[in-house]
Amino acid sequence: MTLKNFRFFFNNELTHLYPKTEIDAFFFRVVEDKLGFSLMDVFIKGDSIINNLQLKELSEIIKRLKKEEPVQYILEKTEFYGLPFNVGPSVLIPRPETEELVSWVIQDIKSQEQSISIIDIGTGSGCIAISIKKNTLNTNVYAMDISIDALKIAKENMKKNEVDVTFIHQDILQLTKLNRKIDVIISNPPYVRDLEKKEIKNNVLTNEPHLALFVSDDNPLVFYKHIADIAKNSLNTNGVLYFEINQYLGAETKTMLLDKGFKNIQLKKDLFGNDRMIKANL
Ligand SMILES: C[S@@+](CC[C@H](N)C(=O)[O-])C[C@H]1O[C@@H](n2cnc3c(N)ncnc32)[C@H](O)[C@@H]1O
Missing domain, CATH: 3.40.50.150 (Vaccinia Virus protein VP39)
Incomplete structure (x- = not known):
């Protein structure tokens, strides 16, 4: 999956739980921490491929966000x-x-x-x-x-x-x-x-x-x-x-x-x- 598509997926999964601004804030934090993409990268490297192992880890994070666990506890920082x-x-x-x-x-x-x-x-x-x-x-x-x-x-x-x-x-x-x-x-x-x-x-x-x-x-x-x-x-x-x-x-x-x-x-x-x-x- 590309970074751009993953952003779309991330939004869709959380949209019923959080306002858009909060979902964006989670997204930027998570992809920076787990994939090393800066805010700028998210916009200019949208075609980067996220591999299956990374997707698995990111899906676990989405699951925890769905349970309303604070993103700071999920990333432990x-x-x-x-x-x-x-x-x-x-x-x-x-x-x-x-x-x-x-x-x-x-x-x-x-x-x-x-x-x-x-x-x-x-x-x-x-x-x-x-x-x-x-x-x-x-x-x-x-x-x-x-x-x-x-x-x-x-x-x-x-x-x-x-x-x-x-x-x-x-x-x-x-x-x-x-x-x-x-x-x-x-x-x-x-x-x-x-x-x-x-x-x-x-x-x-x-x-x-x-x-x-x-x-x-x-x-x-x-x-x-x-x-x-x-x-x-x-x-x-x-x-x-x-x-x-x-x-x-x-x-x-x-x-x-x-x-x-x-x-x-x-x-x-x-x-x-x-x-x-x-x-x-x-
Ligand atoms: C509101 S938190 C503040 C934590 C941190 N200083 C901050 O500002 O984010 C209150 C802290 O007081 C500690 N605490 C609660 N009861 C206490 C007690 N009887 N003696 C000493 N520390 C206590 C808690 O473990 C907690 O870490």
Whole structure:
């Protein structure tokens, strides 16, 4: 089959499930990864032949896309902050909103001349910790997660991106303070309430780790309150705390931080205009 015909087939197979723009995005990703064709190649090398072995592998991918498995899990990779990351079902697929949080932190710290220490709590794929380390000088970066499987992937990503991050296996809810003083704490903890499950896309609900996503309706800020307490006990003077937050809980998160005595609290919206991140000083 030619590449051109395969594109037609790929579209036909998925058209009842996804919008055209998404099918195109999957197609370009899949043929680049599995056949080595760039976006440009797709248009100028349409007569290239896809052999039977390749077709077999591509058909398996179509089958998985039909089951609404995220393409990032199928290809076992994604990009975050312009860097390559491995992903699998034990880690959340990094989101663009989180890139905005990382960008905020990097802007704030990149002109620092003294060495500073940073911890990413709930690191998952390691995307926050690794992209901060990759884009800053003089930083000692630590990253923590409760999931051993997630930490395994995060360590692969550290090697892939040729940086040094110290990973710690720890349930954050069992800690009252970190075992070293730290300058910056950053966290994108689980924050989706059970009541919001109905807003969540089926492919997220079925495939992404619930441990990374959900909190109970009656205590949705459980991680934020706990990490804020840890921050009070562990941040150095002038230390900073950054969170990615639930878009519906911006005001509550800000009030909680004020009540705990944090200062200079800044709530920031993401590109979609939703309250998505917050920064506070000790
Ligand atoms: C929303 S995900 C964020 C992952 C990654 N930092 C990102 O931004 O894509 C939350 C992470 O917190 C971890 N986590 C959940 N409960 C935890 C706990 N009690 N202690 C430490 N980490 C926890 C999950 O395993 C998951 O990796």
